[in-house]
Amino acid sequence: MITLKGTGLLGDDLDDQGKIGRMAFEGSLAGLCEQLAIDPAFAGYLSQVNGEIVHETDRAKCLLKDGDTVTLISPVTAG
Amino acid sequence: MSWQNKVLFVDLTANRCWSEPLNQRWAEKYVGTRGLGTRYLMDLIDPSVDPMSPENVLIFATGPLTGTSCSTSGRWTAICKSPLTNSIGSANSGGKFGAELKFAGYDLLIVKGRAKQPVYLFIDDDNVEIRPADMWGQSVWEADEAIRKEVADPNIKIAAIGQSGENGARIACIVNDLHRAAGRCGVGAVMGSKQLKAVAVRGSQGVGNVADPKRFMQLNTEIKAKVAADKGRQGMTRNGTHAMLSSMQAFGGLPTRNFREVQFEGADKIDHVAARTATDTGHVNLQTNKACFGCTIACGRIAKIDPEHFSVKDRPQYHTASGGLEYETAYAFGPVVGVDDIDALTFAAFVTNEYGLDPISFGVTLAAAMELHELGVLPAELTDGIELKFGSAEALCVMAEKTGKAEGFGVELGMGAKRLTEKYGHPELFMGSKGQEFAGYDARAMQGMGLGYATSNRGACHLKHDVFSQDMKDHTSNGKAEPCKRTQDIISAVDATGLCLFINGYQSFEDFAALMDAACGGWDADKLQLTGERIWNLEKLFNLKAGLTRADDSLPPRMLNDAVPTGSAKGSVCELDKLLDEYYELRGWNPDSTIKADTLARLGLTELA
Amino acid sequence: MKALVMQPDKCTSCLQCEMACTFEHEGVFNPARSRIKVFEFEHGALNVPYACTQCEEAWCLHACPTNAITINDATGAKVVNDDKCVGCKVCTIACPYGTINYRPETGKVAKCDLCDGNPACVEACPTGAITYQ
Missing domain, CATH: 1.10.569.10 (Aldehyde Ferredoxin Oxidoreductase Protein, subunit A, domain 2)
Incomplete structure (x- = not known):
């Protein structure tokens, strides 16, 4: 089981879909993002795994394990 | 064409109001709000003027799409020389005031001089009066209520200053409709320096001269449906x-x-x-x-x-x-x-x-x-x-x-x-640039933002460029100058139409151009983007004439020398000099930030240089 | 008969309804002349759209000395016939809701006519605060 969080509008969107919280997942961060089908409007360029930043380009090599906390970061436009 | 083709002038020194036809040539070239307003300002003042003197001019400017049925059509901009930055002052606001000014029959309201006693301006279509402001010394909210009582019209729309603006606070804004504001550049201090407490406007003429009404309405229906379906938009509505x-x-970019x-x-x-x-x-x-x-x-x-x-x-x-x-x-x-x-x-x-x-x-x-x-x-x-x-x-x-x-x-x-x-x-x-304080994004963690802050004609601002997605993908300065320059041009054009920057994420630039074409005739995306670039350079020209140089496109030493302590860009500083060289080149400017003659010629600005 | 149903809790006071109304009837965007109005309370915390309720017992209709107000059989709307209206304003006094108004520029009164069964305000409302049901 991993713990999934999201920031900003992306967090709300995932929450609305019932995806925020604990979920069973095996594989890489890239695989997780694919499974979540993140809307391009929210992009989620950056993620944190256990508080450490993972860039979009490093997702494939970031393998998730039981107990990890993943936060997907959304760049909503200016405010 | 959805301009009203009329400009209201108010000379507070002479206690006189009159209207003049809109300069159509300028409207075609600079469209509206910050573009058209800056063009009038260049004509009316010497950019080296003391911003708090009666010689400064305060312009309330709408755009051709302000007051139409486009989504976000409520924008207006206050334009003057800024007492905070000594550069072009340009502050955009929403609410209902701007559309009401347009409905009263005016594209622009231009306020000159300084009243002998505190006054407020009452506009009811063609009936314009300079009235004594007994509510001087009161807050925006108190003044709003007092004016509403005095004119006995619950539908009047009011833009006013508070005590800060009356007293020349250089961070004073103009508040309209109680809680929308032309916030930045100290435009409220300029209004206060003119002894102008408020502008109260009621318009019943509407906006009716759309070039191709059928196509305009059809485009609106299509674009609004797209905006409604956009998930980002839904999130903005909710949060x-x-x-x-x-x-x-x-x-890790939260200052x-x-x-x-x-x-x-x-x-x-x-x-x-x-x-x-x-x-x-x-x-x-x-x-x-x-x-x-x-x-x-x-x-x-x-x-x-x-x-x-x-x-x-x-x-x-x-x-x-x-x-x-x-x-x-x-x-x-x-x-x-x-x-x-x-x-x-x-x-x-x-x-x-x-x-x-x-x-x-x-x-x-x-x-x-x-x-x-x-x-x-x-x-x-x-x-x-x-x-x-x-x-x-x-x-x-x-x-x-x-x-x-x-x-x-x-x-x-x-x-x-x-x-x-x-x-x-x-x-x-x-923490700011050109005397204006930074918005809520760190210039080291976001290099494109750093360049945007430093080059913003009105002083540090997060709304004059849009490099957010690139900045969040990559914390280096590589490839940030080009999107910064390009989006500065696009946003200048978007602002000038009278629509809101925030709809930019849910409708395309082509949509803006199509709406302009249906409303005013003769517009496409290339022309609109070139117009945006012209507006950016017009504002820059104002600043150059006001005496600003490359040294004013600066960031504080903390942004240039002290590395970001935590977050995704940990260890970074803003590589401003590198970014500026690249940016000036892209702009067709000289390394000292003056504008090259061929750039001016390409943009049709030679006569103003 | 269908009616305009207003839900204030959904209204954001964007005034798209007022623009649609005046464009439909007069070909301009002009909230000052709209037959539907949005009222704001408490700094915009509550926004209430408001138009003619098309009363069953329509006092405006009964008060009119020239029989200028008639009922559209298909929609039930009480409709002002401009060729008969003489601008005496008696209907504006008779109406308990203030939703029939005199227009100085035409010398006649104007009110909501439900756009012949296809209300423009309903189409324009982005939040579903105004429905026709």
């Missing part, structure tokens, strides 16, 4: 810009304690989730969302302060709802001053609206004062007995009120962070 806070916190840090330990107490979550006592901050004129997004927040909170206990006038926290207000009253009390933040938001203060500039100025306090330079005896400690909700609430009312140490805060830090011998603690 407003406030949602940006948790993202910037996680990313904290005067930009020493980029992550704030109290972020989750003041973010958009906190705003909609009931407290232990059952209080919910966020009441509802609210639209500006014509807007189908409605990102505005309406909030209530917990009546038991120290700031409003026994002050029932603050127990009702008003304009709540958006991202910039949340940042400016939260992380940058270290405060994590959402009711205190909301109180500061109410009060800055009530007294007409730019929340961003106020928050960052208070943050500078707090750092000066920490250095021992500003002890409590110099600040009305209040300890200006980072994190003090009391200091935030008291100083917001004092600055708004121009009382005590609030008068010094009202001068802005640049003047405050210079006065107390630490100019390096001013």
Whole structure:
């Protein structure tokens, strides 16, 4: 089981879909993002795994394990 | 063509009002709001003029799409020479005032001179009167009520200044419709210098001269459907810009304690989730969302302060709802001053609206004062007995009120962070550019933002370019100059139409061009983008004539030398010089930031140089 | 008969309804002349759209001395016939809701006519605050 969080509008969107919280997942961060089908409007360029930043380009090599906390970061436009 | 083809002039020195036909050639070239307004300003003043003198001119400008059925058609811009930056002053606002000015039959209202006594301007279509302002000395909210009573018209739309603007606070804004503001550049101080308390306008002429009404309505239907379906738009409606806070916190670009840090330990107490979550006592901050004129997004927040909170206990006038926290207000009253009390933040938001203060500039100025306090330079005896400690909700609430009312140490805060830090011998603690304070994004963690801050013609601003997605993908300076330049041009054009920058994410630039074409005839995306570039260069020309140089496209040493301590861009500084060289090249400017002759010729600006 | 149903809790006061109304009837965007109005309370915390309720017992219709107000059989709307209206304003006094108004520029009164069964305000409302049901 991993713990999934999201920031900003992306967090709300995932929450609305019932995806925020604990979920069973095996594989890489890239695989997780694919499974979540993140809307391009929210992009989620950056993620944190256990508080450490993972860039979009490093997702494939970031393998998730039981107990990890993943936060997907959304760049909503200016405010 | 959806211009009204009429400009209202008011000379307060001569106590005279008259209208003139809109200069159609300029309207074609500069479209509206900040473009068209700046063109008129260039014609009416010498850019080297003292911004607080009667020779400065204050323009209230709408765009050709203002007051039409396009989504977000409520925008207007206040334009003058800025007393905060000594550069072009240009402050964009929503609400209903701008559309009403257009409905009264005017594209622009141009105010010259200085009244002998405090006055307000009453506009009812062709009936324009300069009236004595008995409400001078009152807050924006009190003046709004007084004018509404005097003219006995519940539908009148009012833009006014508070005591801060009356007293020449250089971070004073113009507030319209109670809680929308032309916030930046100290435009409220210029209005105050003219002894102009308010503009009250009622329009019944409407906007009716759309070039191709059938196509215009059809385009509107299609575009609005697209906007309605957009998930990003749905998120903005639900959470407003406030949602940006948790993202910037996680990313590590949330300016904290005067930009020493980029992550704030109290972020989750003041973010958009906190705003909609009931407290232990059952209080919910966020009441509802609210639209500006014509807007189908409605990102505005309406909030209530917990009546038991120290700031409003026994002050029932603050127990009702008003304009709540958006991202910039949340940042400016939260992380940058270290405060994590959402009711205190909301109180500061109410009060800055009530007294007409730019929340961003106020928050960052208070943050500078707090750092000066920490250095021992500003002890409590110099600040009305209040300890200006980072994190003090009391200091935030008291100083917001004092600055708004121009009382005590609030008068010094009202001068802005640049003047405050210079006065107390630490100019390096001013976090801004060209004298204007930074918005809620760190220029080291976001290199494109750093370049945007430094090159923004109106001083540090986050809304004149859009490099957010590139900045969040990659914290280096590589490839940031091009999107910065390109989006500055696009946003200049978007602003000039009279629509809101925030719809830019949900409708394409081609959509803007198509709407302009249906409304005014003869527009396509290439022409509109070139127009945006022309407007950017026009503003730059104003600044060059005002005496600004490359040295003014600067960032404080903290952004250039002190590495980001945490977050995704940990270790970075803003590589501004490298970015500027690349940027000037892309702009067709010389390395000293003057504009090359062939660039001026290409943009049709040679005659103004 | 269908009626305009207003839900204030959904209204954001964007005034798209007022623009649609005046464009439909007069070909301009002009909220000052709209037959539907949005009223704002408490700094915009509550926004209430408001138009003629098309009363069953329509006092405006009964008060009119020239029989200028008639009922559209298909929609039930009480409709002002401009060729008969002489602008005496008696209907504006008779109406308990203030939703029939005199227009100085035409010398006649104007009110909501439900756009012949296809209300423009309903189409324009982005939040579903105004429905026709």
